[in-house]
Amino acid sequence: MKLSEPDWDLYRTFLAVLRGGSLSAAARSLGLTQPTVGRQVEALEASLGAPLFLRSPLGLTPTALAEALRPQAEAMAATAEALLRMASGQGQGVRGTVRLTASEVVGVEVLPPILAGLRVRHPALEIELVLSNAVDDLLRQQADIAVRMVEPRQEALLVRRLGEIPVGLYAHQTYLMRCGVPQQPEDLADHTVIGFDRETPAIRAMRERLPAVAQLRYALRADSDVAQLAAIRAGFGIGFCQVPLARRTPDLVRVLPAYVELRLGTWIVMHSDLRSAPRCRAVFDGLVDGLRSHVER
Amino acid sequence: MKLSEPDWDLYRTFLAVLRGGSLSAAARSLGLTQPTVGRQVEALEASLGAPLFLRSPLGLTPTALAEALRPQAEAMAATAEALLRMASGQGQGVRGTVRLTASEVVGVEVLPPILAGLRVRHPALEIELVLSNAVDDLLRQQADIAVRMVEPRQEALLVRRLGEIPVGLYAHQTYLMRCGVPQQPEDLADHTVIGFDRETPAIRAMRERLPAVAQLRYALRADSDVAQLAAIRAGFGIGFCQVPLARRTPDLVRVLPAYVELRLGTWIVMHSDLRSAPRCRAVFDGLVDGLRSHVER
DNA sequence: ACAGCTTCATTGATTTTCGTATAGCACATC
DNA sequence: GATGTGCTATACGAAAATCAATGAAGCTGT
Numbered sequence: 001m002k003l004s005e006p007d008w009d010l011y012r013t014f015l016a017v018l019r020g021g022s023l024s025a026a027a028r029s030l031g032l033t034q035p036t037v038g039r040q041v042e043a044l045e046a047s048l049g050a051p052l053f054l055r056s057p058l059g060l061t062p063t064a065l066a067e068a069l070r071p072q073a074e075a076m077a078a079t080a081e082a083l084l085r086m087a088s089g090q091g092q093g094v095r096g097t098v099r100l101t102a103s104e105v106v107g108v109e110v111l112p113p114i115l116a117g118l119r120v121r122h123p124a125l126e127i128e129l130v131l132s133n134a135v136d137d138l139l140r141q142q143a144d145i146a147v148r149m150v151e152p153r154q155e156a157l158l159v160r161r162l163g164e165i166p167v168g169l170y171a172h173q174t175y176l177m178r179c180g181v182p183q184q185p186e187d188l189a190d191h192t193v194i195g196f197d198r199e200t201p202a203i204r205a206m207r208e209r210l211p212a213v214a215q216l217r218y219a220l221r222a223d224s225d226v227a228q229l230a231a232i233r234a235g236f237g238i239g240f241c242q243v244p245l246a247r248r249t250p251d252l253v254r255v256l257p258a259y260v261e262l263r264l265g266t267w268i269v270m271h272s273d274l275r276s277a278p279r280c281r282a283v284f285d286g287l288v289d290g291l292r293s294h295v296e297r
Numbered sequence: 298m299k300l301s302e303p304d305w306d307l308y309r310t311f312l313a314v315l316r317g318g319s320l321s322a323a324a325r326s327l328g329l330t331q332p333t334v335g336r337q338v339e340a341l342e343a344s345l346g347a348p349l350f351l352r353s354p355l356g357l358t359p360t361a362l363a364e365a366l367r368p369q370a371e372a373m374a375a376t377a378e379a380l381l382r383m384a385s386g387q388g389q390g391v392r393g394t395v396r397l398t399a400s401e402v403v404g405v406e407v408l409p410p411i412l413a414g415l416r417v418r419h420p421a422l423e424i425e426l427v428l429s430n431a432v433d434d435l436l437r438q439q440a441d442i443a444v445r446m447v448e449p450r451q452e453a454l455l456v457r458r459l460g461e462i463p464v465g466l467y468a469h470q471t472y473l474m475r476c477g478v479p480q481q482p483e484d485l486a487d488h489t490v491i492g493f494d495r496e497t498p499a500i501r502a503m504r505e506r507l508p509a510v511a512q513l514r515y516a517l518r519a520d521s522d523v524a525q526l527a528a529i530r531a532g533f534g535i536g537f538c539q540v541p542l543a544r545r546t547p548d549l550v551r552v553l554p555a556y557v558e559l560r561l562g563t564w565i566v567m568h569s570d571l572r573s574a575p576r577c578r579a580v581f582d583g584l585v586d587g588l589r590s591h592v593e594r
Numbered sequence: 595a596c597a598g599c600t601t602c603a604t605t606g607a608t609t610t611t612c613g614t615a616t617a618g619c620a621c622a623t624c
Numbered sequence: 625g626a627t628g629t630g631c632t633a634t635a636c637g638a639a640a641a642t643c644a645a646t647g648a649a650g651c652t653g654t
Contacts, residue, residue, distance in 0.1 A: 004328070005377075005381065007305075007306045008304075008305035008306045008308060008373070009305045009306045009307050010306045011305060011377065011380065012305050022600085022601065022602085022610075023601080023602065024600075024601065025601080026506060027447075027477075031301075032642085032643090033642075033643055033644075034601090034603095035602090035603080035604080035605095035642085035643080035644090036641080036642060036643075037604075038603075039641080039642090039647070048381075048384045050387060050388075052382065055603090056601085056602085056649095056650085057600085057601050057602060057603095057648085057649045057650050057651090058600080058601060058602090058649095058650065059600090059601065059602090060601095060602090064573075065387045067366060068339055068383055068384075068387060068573060068574070069380055069383055069384060071570045072376055072377075072379050072380035072383060072438070073380065074372055074571075075376045075438060076376045076380070077303070079369055079372045079373045079376060080302075080308070080369075082369050083308065083366055083369035083370065083373070084302065085346065086347075086365055086369060087362065087365075087366060088345075089343045090347065090361075090362045090365060091368065130624065134453070135450065135451055136451045136453060138439060139433050139436035140436060141369070141372060148506075150450060152448060153432065154429070154432055154433045156433060174439050185385075190342070198457065220588070259393065266564065270370075273365075273368045273369075276361075276365060319630085319631065319632085320631080320632070321631065321632085322631095328616080329612085329613090330612075330613055331631085331632075331633095332612080332613075332614090332632095332633085332634085333612055333613075335632075335633075336611080336612085339651065352633090353619095353620085353631085353632085354618085354619045354630090354631055354632060354633095355619095355630075355631060355632090356620075356630090356632090357631095357632090358630065487597065514611080520618050546610090566654080
């Protein structure tokens with residue numbers, strides 16, 4: 001029985017098999033042949049001392065162990081990608097790929113013009129946009145720079161606080177003409193309210209500050225804030241929207257402005273390891289500049 | 298010029314060379330030979346398209362690129378270790394290694410009896426204790442379970458809040474006999490106060506709540522809270538100490554109990570990926586039980 | 595029922611990689 | 625100044641991994 005540490009490359013083929021579902025698919029994606037992949041999986045199983053897959057002629061079925069190991073393998077892949085990204089953009093000058101993560105509304109409504117401007121200034125810059133609400137993207141190496149509405153507390157991060165984005169309740173003009181305009185927070189109980197599917201840190205903060213809103217029953221739940229915005233614009237009901245975004249659609253009317261006023265802090269976060277990478281500095285600074293107009297300080 | 302993704306194992310030898318400072322040292326630590334390591338480094342350089350080391354007869358000097366890539370390589374190594382840890386303890390039953398991280402005081406003063414009890418109940422359980430104040434140990438895969446004084450906000454974590462640990466100012470009896478007992482917070486200006494070297498989240502919270510303390514000039518700064526405790530016990534001066542810890546040393550006297558009272562929240566945190574690992578559940582639950590007596594709910 | 599597709603397993607030839615041995619260089623010690 | 629120890633670079637034979645080709649088994653649609 002071998003106790004030596006397995007070749008790291010075996011983890012890559014293991015993950016490819018897990019993703020592809022078969023040795024052949026993994027071999028295709030890796031540019032190898034099926035027998036090679038099979039042997040490498042065998043080698044990893046021998047090294048770990050336990051089987052990873054149940055072989056069958058239709059494909060491989062991962063065992064519980066393989067499923068348990070998958071997150072770590074994915075993490076290694078993400079880190080390997082980050083390493084390559086880092087290496088590719090190392091020369092002086094702003095070039096290479098930057099992975100950027102942000103919430104969906106920000107990514108769809110706010111970032112595009114900023115990124116377009118960055119691209120004009122730095123033609124060799126490539127940007128990958130990951131729209132997600134997971135705050136741990138950075139530490140899991142799945143992104144280089146993050147735009148977040150939650151204050152990051154980690155130490156190894158380079159943080160810039162931009163200010164606050166005001167958030168209010170909005171509804172489309174047609175909805176208000178149809179259903180009336182609520183005058184008191186209690187009136188919301190008789191209205192169609194658009195809410196959130198799952199609890200995010202930003203939402204939790206909102207609940208704490210607005211107990212009246214916390215107990216509402218939502219007529220539509222969507223985990224995507226873009227979908228919520230679309231529903232508001234379509235006149236479905238009343239929902240939360242960032243004030244600078246709502247201003248762009250003239251038909252959106254603010255509801256209960258005196259009662260519901262929320263301010264979301266906004267931060268730009270980057271690995272401090274990436275400080276020396278010119279392309280990351282460029283994107284970081286570009287975001288700081290570009291988001292100023294969207295934020296109240 | 299090859300643009301294909303390099304073999305992941307090359308990253309491991311790269312990191313070994315970085316750590317060892319020479320091809321030969323890396324070869325020894327990896328169980329390989331020096332020519333092999335040299336060839337693999339060459340292969341990685343060819344794959345990245347840039348040199349990683351400056352060769353000289355006394356050893357290799359890492360280039361700026363190599364230094365920039367080091368954090369990612371370390372992250373890959375940590376993840377690989379986590380994967381192996383996961384695989385080794387997969388069979389049912391509590392066995393295998395669990396990496397535990399905690400602050401230094403907790404690790405030195407509080408955890409040992411708890412871990413001893415766990416070890417008695419589970420003889421096949423092995424525990425690695427990492428004493429550090431970095432909160433991102435978990436997401437960087439450097440530890441499986443963490444005992445923290447800061448509320449974690451990440452989503453993919455399994456969190457259990459235990460309660461609060463009271464913290465107060467303490468001094469040794471001999472010091473107070475020598476220098477007198479302060480009666481007002483202002484009196485601290487005339488005393489020898491032991492403080493912190495660098496800013497941690499817990500300290501930041503402390504500063505916010507106790508502005509009188511924030512402006513003190515410290516006679517001794519130590520980043521290790523264990524060193525602070527030792528200094529207090531030795532009669533060096535007045536410093537912060539967890540109340541349950543101070544009770545164990547009868548000669549320690551609480552100072553300004555009416556003015557300085559701080560409560561540190563305490564959390565146990567674990568990757569939710571590890572929920573299914575029996576040994577992690579065992580340690581998690583054991584910590585919850587063992588720390589109850591040390592915490593006020 | 596049968597042909598076509600996809601899957602995994604096995605085998606032998608080939609290419610790649612690794613290890614041993616050796617040479618060359620720089621620094622420290624005696 | 626000779627010697628010893630550390631390091632890297634190179635050459636060559638051996639071991640190991642790879643590829644290509646083939647066989648067997650199961651699902652799918654006609």
